[in-house]
Amino acid sequence: MSIATELSRRNFLKTSAAAAGGLALGFHVPFTPQAVAQTETPEINAWVMIKPDDTVVVRIARVEMGQGTLTGLAQLVAEELECDWAKVTTEYPTPGQNVARSRVWGNFQTAGSRGIRDSHEYVRKGGAAARMMLVQAAANEWHVEPSACTVAKGVITHAASGRSTTFGKVANAASKLQTPNDIPLKDAKSWTIAGKPLKRLDTPDKINGKLVYAIDVQFPGMLNAALKNCPVFGGKIKSFDAAKVEQMPGVKKVVQVADTGVAVIADTWWRAKTALDALPIEWDNGPNGSVQSADIAAAQKEGLTATEAFLGNRNGDARAELASAARRVEAVYGVPHQHHVTMEPMNATVRWTPDKCEVWTSTQNAESALATAAQASGLPTDKNEVFRHHLGGGFGRRSTSHDFVRYAVLIARQMPGTPVKTIWSREEDMTHGWYHPTTQCRMVGGFDANGELTALHMRISGQSILATVNPNALQNGRDAATFQGLNPQGPEGQFGYTIPNLLIDHAMRNPHVPPGFWRGVNNNQNAIYLESFIDELAHSAKQDPLEFRRKLMANHPKHLAVLNAVAEKVGWGTPPAPGVFRGLAQHMGYGSYVAACAEVSVSDAGVLKIHRIVGATDCGHAVNPQQIEAQVEGSFVYGLTAMLYGDITVKDGRVEQENFDTYQMMRMDEMPVVESIIIPSGGFWGGVGEPTICVAAPAVLNAIFAATGKRIRQMPLSKADLRKA
Amino acid sequence: MARLSINGTMREVEVEPDTPLLWVIREQVGLTGTKYGCGIAQCGACTVHIDGVATRSCSMPVSAITEEQKIVTIEGLSPDLSHPIQKAWLELDVPQCGYCQSGQIMAAAALLQATPKPTDEQIASEMTNICRCGTYNRIKAAIKHASANMG
Ligand code: FES
Ligand code: FES
Secondary structure, three states: OOHHHHHHOOOOOOOOHHHHHOOOOOOOOOOOHHHHHHOOOOEEEOOEEEOOOOOEEEEOOOOOOOOOHHHHHHHHHHHHHOOOHHHEEEEOOOHHHHHHOOOOOOOOOOOOOOOOOOOHHHHHHHHHHHHHHHHHHHHHHHOOOHHHOEEEOOEEEEOOOOEEEEHHHHHHHHHOOOOOOOOOOOOHHHOOOOOOOOOOOOHHHHOOOOOOOHHHOOOOOOEEEEEEEOOEOOOEEEEEOHHHOOOOOOEEEEEEEOOOEEEEEEOOHHHHHHHHHHOOEEEEOHHHOOOOHHHHHHHHHHHOOOOOOEEEEEEOOHHHHHHOOOEEEEEEEEEOEEOOOOOOOOEEEEEEEOOEEEEEEOOOOHHHHHHHHHHHHOOOHHHEEEEEOOOOOOOOHHHHOOHHHHHHHHHHOOOOOOOEEEEOOHHHHHHOOOEEOOEEEEEEEEEOOOOOEEEEEEEEEEOOOHHHHOHHHOEOOEOHHHHOOOEOOOOOOEOOOOOOEEEEEEEEOOOOOOEOOOOOOOHHHHHHHHHHHHHHHHHHOOOOHHHHHHHHOOOOHHHHHHHHHHHHHHOOOOOOOOOOEEEEEEEEEOOEEEEEEEEEEEOOOOOEEEEEEEEEEEOOOOOOHHHHHHHHHHHHHHHHHHHHOOOEOEEOOEEOOOOOOOOOOOOHHHOOEEEEEEOOOOOOOOOOOOOOHHHHHHHHHHHHHHHHOOOOOEOOHHHOOOOOO | OEEEEEOOEEEEEOOOOOOEHHHHHHHHOOOOOOOOOOOOOOOOOOEEEEOOEEEEHHHOEHHHOOOOOEEEOHHHHOOOOOOHHHHHHHHOOOOOOOOOHHHHHHHHHHHHHHOOOOOHHHHHHHOOOOOOOOOHHHHHHHHHHHHHHOO
16 A cells, blocks of 8 residues: 555545435445545445456454454455456555444454454454445346346346346446445355465555565655653653754754654755764653663552452462372462563654644554544544554554554654654664563462372462553452463353362552563463463472363363364374473463463483474464464564563663664574464354463473473573473 | 665665664555564564565564665565466465465465476475464465476
């Protein structure tokens, strides 16, 4: 999607709220004659436009950030539309249009692995309604019943009279018809486009340099800004000496940004950054300037045994049972802060005038971006607009906060009428993130005299995301999201074991480092804690970790099915290659059941090699199996990178890691073979972009224990000594 | 001022001599397929060819490049996705977000130029670019696919 098309679309489609609201449907497919008048391409409904040459334009409300949602959503619309897949193109509506059209496209938020599972029904209805209208238009022209017509690959045929036409030819007439009231959907069993491993629509432009990411936006006369915010969270800017850099090449202006930062605006970004690096700045570090990582860890440690805690899951009386247990096993685990590290650093381009604020950016939630722009621009919401680009990575960073939009608007406001692109350097990006929260976890298990596990207490101590990001969502102070995958029931993530006396609780300890939703979110550490400790319990009971789990999982057949699937595929119970050891993990997150089995070896020198990971996913319905496999591979890299290296530390209130030299990423030479099993058992819609992240690390950690007898409980692994115990 | 041969065209650009080639390509020349990821030669997103050698352009000052040296960016790899690496990338649907892929493709193309039949180990040790989306296995498979197709 080019900028030019986005600009030319700026004033299209201003449909009255009445038109949209007048339809008594669970979703809105408005009849929009005004819109048709303004565009060459007839809009059949909000989701589908068809050009005279039969090109189909599918509108995509959720955003593409690598996870394949763009293609998956287009597949769902095209399936019901019965169009020719080869003629499908896509475009993003803007949040301003969504507001103007009574949120006809619903939610724009692309997070929580919800891109498809939240919207599949209404986008399919959009496709089906459009097909019905196109057939109706052809039938009207031929004076026949629509039921006497068939449709396939964008061609409508009336067999009795031997006539046929194409979508493109009847699109104009169809766009003037009423939306049908009753819109039946196909049974997934008869799908021919959805459910198939089709090629992604966005690949060609990603391999020839053509795709315009937000960071690539160019406008005539555009200026560029480099930004520095106070390195200590909660600090402010005290002063800066603009005169020292104003004469440097290309520099146009040095501007303060809110009360926390400063930016240099120049003709090119490189010159802006060069001048910013030379700019003398004094910071007011504020109240957090002396906080160290050790202080954060100490607060968590205290929380591990604190009496007060928020309840997540309970049955029986775990404390009493543990007190009288014949045998107790206890361990403390910990996970540090992690950074999102989208490959495309934070950026936004803004043109601000006293009556209009336009933003070009990468966002996981364009509606939030619009709201942020409106706050920062000082203009009413309808005087702001956000144009979306495919994301060079999101991982939750671009949904947690739109600070990158806010600062870009505040900078551009100081250059009225001129488009200004603000790019955060990698250093600025890494030190001003919204970090995966840090927690510790104390696990205590109790066995009775017969060696049966009768009690488990899981005490999580540490940071809540919602307490900072969305305090309104707390329940009497409790952050329910902390317990992802640990809940007694619910479609999102159910605890997969039956333990007669169970207590899972959270002592909230919030440091000053801002937390964020980080791909997989709290499932990631919850699975490390739980699945590592279940493995510890199995070994302490001298039982096979698979058999030990199976006994506890009898009441959770779907959890068990994915675990059994990986065990079978890997050949659990048969000996692996010499020197290779296996570990298991299972979890439920984002509505999907996932499991993994890792095979690793550890050399005498303590060097880890992860040979293979077999992963299984039951996501209910599989919209594009090939994309699911890609997501499983990618999610393992995300989970393993965190396990191996992810460690954001704090010194004097500021993040120490600034770039990839001190914050390492997993690379190809460490990549295991990944085999993924997809078990779409039907009947529900689970996510795929995130759930498997969380089983990669515990499966590997359990395999490391099998190989070395060492139980690694504090992440990251790069700080551990893996030489045999 | 610097004179640079980029994708077969001689360009004259007004820049400070220590300006990294990456930013000249992106800002003065306006070719934005080459990406900024780190600026310190760690991630490879900025990889271009200089006389056929994969080079991290973020850490290469323009003053170090002569006008005789031939710079090729992702836009210059082929006019129509016909380079064997691009074909393999398309066939295996390698990219996810795509942001690292220009650099991956340029690194892979240079690898096959120098080593037409690389082993898995050679691929893993030569391909050190970061992909945060985790497309490594597909990249490796696509390089082998391209290598096989190049005969
Ligand atoms: S931008 Fe050049 S290596 Fe990262
Ligand atoms: S495809 Fe997203 S960083 Fe590689």
